Amino acid sequence: MEDGSILLDIKNEIGIITLNRPKVYNSFNREMALSLQAALRLCREEPKVRAVYLTGNGKAFSAGQDLQEVLSENGPSLTAILTEHYNPIITSIRELEKPVVAAVNGVAAGAGANIALACDVVVAAESAPFIQAFSKIGLIPDSGGTFFLPRLIGFQKASALMMLGDKVMAREAEQMGMIYKALPDDTFAEESMKLAETLSRMPTKALGYIKRALNFSMSNTLPAQLAIEDQLQSAAGHTHDYQEGVQAFLEKRKPGFKGY
Numbered sequence: 001m002e003d004g005s006i007l008l009d010i011k012n013e014i015g016i017i018t019l020n021r022p023k024v025y026n027s028f029n030r031e032m033a034l035s036l037q038a039a040l041r042l043c044r045e046e047p048k049v050r051a052v053y054l055t056g057n058g059k060a061f062s063a064g065q066d067l068q069e070v071l072s073e074n075g076p077s078l079t080a081i082l083t084e085h086y087n088p089i090i091t092s093i094r095e096l097e098k099p100v101v102a103a104v105n106g107v108a109a110g111a112g113a114n115i116a117l118a119c120d121v122v123v124a125a126e127s128a129p130f131i132q133a134f135s136k137i138g139l140i141p142d143s144g145g146t147f148f149l150p151r152l153i154g155f156q157k158a159s160a161l162m163m164l165g166d167k168v169m170a171r172e173a174e175q176m177g178m179i180y181k182a183l184p185d186d187t188f189a190e191e192s193m194k195l196a197e198t199l200s201r202m203p204t205k206a207l208g209y210i211k212r213a214l215n216f217s218m219s220n221t222l223p224a225q226l227a228i229e230d231q232l233q234s235a236a237g238h239t240h241d242y243q244e245g246v247q248a249f250l251e252k253r254k255p256g257f258k259g260y
Contacts, residue, residue, distance in 0.1 A: 064110025
């Protein structure tokens with residue numbers, strides 16, 4: 001985060017992470033990728049953070065990889081970019097047992113799109129397009145794209161979007177189940193932040209267990225998943241917020257969750 005390509009602000013129990021290379025549409029170079037990893041790690045370790053809000057500065061969420069870095073004389077190999085830059089980002093998002101909201105303020109292309117789709121709740125401004133741009137330069141979707149997109153929208157639709165590189169606007173992305181909601185441009189910042197604020201006031205441990213259960217569901221059999229639900233439900237039942245939620249229900253009042 002030292003180079004300013006990633007901004008991190010902790011406010012109202014929300015870790016607000018902003019991709020901050022607006023002149024190049026928040027495309028990723030090595031410094032930015034490593035800084036995002038560091039910001040996600042800090043949000044994981046900081047008990048004051050109960051939700052994460054990931055967005056972009058300027059007109060774009062992220063245009064993906066900065067190709068100038070790849071083409072430079074001492075630029076990283078594609079293998080290094082995946083194993084050292086993007087794969088750790090995707091893993092960090094999925095292993096962070098706090099809700100991560102992707103607030104897609106503008107174009108999300110290539111790795112930028114797939115980083116967003118790895119988040120727990122994805123909202124986008126109506127004018128924001130999603131583009132699986134990889135085939136346009138002779139590459140395949142990475143950053144978890146071939147894993148998440150078929151699960152979100154189905155095999156046939158994902159295959160076509162990846163091969164053709166079609167632009168999908170936010171409303172269409174919502175309709176096909178790629179994202180949670182498309183929001184009006186003029187209220188996007190306010191509404192997307194309200195969503196993060198709502199999540200930050202919810203029972204954080206339970207949300208983390210939900211995320212863990214969903215991660216297991218990607219590869220589990222039904223019996224194995226039922227066993228995971230049993231294990232995680234038992235853990236949730238031993239939290240302060242479970243006791244508070246039940247007591248608030250019985251007393252017909254709004255619960256005051258603490259996040260533990």
